[in-house]
Amino acid sequence: MKLKTTITCTGGACLLVAAFATALSAQRPVEDSAAEGYASVTAENIALTGVTLIDGTGEPGRRGQTVVISGNRIAAVGPDGTVDIPAGAEVMDLSGHTVIPGMVGLHNHLFYTAAGGRSAQLTFSAPRLYLGSGVTTVRTTGSRQPYAEINLRDEIDAGRAPGPRIHITAPYITAGGGISQMTMIESPEQARRFVRYWAAEGATWLKAYTNIRTEELTAVIDEAHRQGIKVTGHLCSISFTEAVGLGIDNIEHGLATNSDYSPGRDKDECPQTMWSDAVGIDPNGPEAQATFKAMIDADVAMTSTLAVYELFIQGRPTRDARSLDAMAPAVREDYLAAKAQIDEIGRPEEDFLTAMAYEKAFYRAGGVLAAGVDPTGNGGALPGYGDQRNYELLSEAGLEPHEVVQVISANGARVLDLFDDLGTVEAGKIADLVVMSGDLTADPAVIRNVTVVFKDGVGYDSVKMLEDVRVRV
Template sequence: MKMSIQYRHSGKRRFAARAATAVLAACVAMVAGLGGALAAQDYDRLSEQTRDYVAVRGPIVALERVRVIDGTGGPVLEDQTVLLRDGRIAAVGPAATVAVPEGAERHDLSGHTVIPGMVGMHDHLFYTSVGGRRVQLGYSAPRLYLGSGVTTIRTTGSFTPFADVHLKDAIDRGDSPGPRIHITAPYITGSTGSVHQARMTSPEQARRFVEYWAEEGATWLKAYTSIGSAELGAAIEAAHRLGLRVTGHLCSVSFQEAVALGIDNLEHGMLTASDFVPEKEPDRCPGNIMQRAGGSDPTGPIAQETIAAMVEAGVGLTATLAVYEAFFPDRDVVDERTLELMAPDLREAYLDERGRIQEMGPDPENFRNEMRFEKAFVDAGGLLAAGVDPTGNGGALPGFGNQRNFELLLEAGLSPVQAVQVVSANGAKILGVDDELGTVEVGKLADLIVLNGDPGSDPSAIRAVRWVFKDGVGYDSRELIQATRGLVGVR
């Protein structure tokens, strides 16, 4: 990988990065001190291409007679009016008491539910599927995320990081529809990483990598399976010094070891936690980790120790149930709306793959163990968020997989109120933007989903998105999604 060579040998780059460290840290501190620094993006700033998907313009909008699940963990509120003004939530309260200003755009939405925009914490802008297909979804992914109700994403690893940076800029300008994007640098891993990943072979190299990507606009790093503990520790130290945070899909370093090193977030859950392999050697990833860890006791002593360490340190966990589900038999992972968005050859290959998986026989409990582990994490006071991770065999699409996570969290035993909190507010907390996003509360940015139905009594209502509001502008879900028909796996 060219970038790895550049980091290893460019003395000028290294000197420049070090010289800029103090300035970068000061800038990060200044931005952090601004508080609610996220600016609303009004309709007038949107390009004609983006306006094509707008159904509700504002600037003053009243969503009347709605049910509200606000993401705070509080009770479901019936017969409410949510008033939006200039991109923010101006009022939330009983429909009989909220005063709607003259000239407001009023919508009677009886039978509908308003929840916060989802915050996708493992939402790549690339896509992989059966047969080794990998493609950057610069067109379809942002439309699918936004159309499905995902108003904020963290990329959580990248193969073409500058494509992500440029797409973020286009969305921020209003040139393209899509969610807010938090940029994660390319994967950092050990000496056995792929050609698309940055291979860290020394703590100094890890520090140089962090300094470079801090300059390029990344706010998160993602450590991958074969990284060593010394390199991970150096990356975490450098990231924290510069105001960045670190998450990891780990194996060579266990969850408990990563927590001790100061990691901020962990991905996937027990199916990647080498803590569950007693004979694990230091800095080595045991083989067959998904099956070995997944076959362990999700509520036993090792699980309890791992969860306790994470909770005590305030380390969040990202659930990615939707991507794992497609690897197990007897799961509902073949639906028509997903298939119609896939490119024809991809659709055929995916269906063939699912046929082979069905022939494997009964699920050996690994997937259900993962759900039990996540429920135990929540019960212990852990901060659980969620993301789709649109990779694997291709069954989990951007946006659709975020919705499916909600359904799977209910299957795992969470209440609808808890599941809404996981897919929205908790991600905002991990990102550090919960003062502006993640709940339906007065003063926050108007990032909302209007669902035609009640996801509390019918989990599938999470798929019945009518409008998605971002900055108080309401986008037509159906139009955004239909624009990607037959294009997933292509662009």
């Protein structure tokens, strides 16, 4: 429970002037731990001066700003020269740099799939790739090895391992039988047992997959809300508007998984023509707007995962040198072979541009659009790097820099019910910040130039962290 706080603003500068407690525990590195090995800025009081600040509130970027960190909180934000800097603070002159809030990844698995049928739990590389790229909070959005992820979360929380805050999603749930790693939910009673078990184990989210049926998803959502946890879905058998009617909290992937636009679909049918049906609509037309209205009226967010869908589109620039350097040689070889094939027979770029326009239209209609990488498919969208690619793709879709920053930070925090503490650069919030070299308001590619990532007021060396994952994915 927070105590009452007072924030005073004078001349554009805002200062936190009261102490408070927080529901989020500080995650500072333990001495001689792997996490401490990357900590490069550890002073109690720190001032970042001369920065271009995009604060995540949806307001345009501001040049010549100072951000003061005290402990694990942002103490003050304002124009250079108007903010009191504590005596003895470590002052970092960051002229020529941009600062944004720590990214909040809403579809950020800790496993990875790649060309050649590969699948691996990335307990070492994923947390470093996420944090080193500026992603300070993730929701796993479907687990394959949930106890590996729970244990990793606990190590990070204890300050022993480097990585983002982790919000655990239980193992996937679907229906229809077959050989699968997913849990087959075949009755409402089984659904409720599953939810109760994983809520007790510490999962805060559940994820329904493509063939889930209405009766079982209804039971999942009802029991989840009874247990105080939430439900998202990679849908197909149940459309977006149908899921909204059942009370779902979040929907993944955007246009490509929405069967609202498949005419004549039977109840609980996942239509084979869903993709072609969906990309045939006008993203600004009445069909899309009806979906958007249903979601917005029910406060259901949409998670953008453009980086993973781009991998299956002909002619798209998906041979990122950093990602290729991070891959083990055999993984890289198979990925490049798969990419060459996709450039010949993959989906046309027009389909992808329609999907991008759909997400822009949802945001413009007032929807809560968040984002995450989804490091699956043929392996080209790596943890962290794919989150940065999402920034570039949403910019390409037509969102302004301050709008994209809101999507990748504040909106994710809202979905996770963390907005009081995270998601924007404002006095009183936890000091999760991303420092990058260059002007992000002028060039979306600057999102790749991360130098320091602050999490809980501690600055971590991004370059060192990312170097340690080379050839390990």
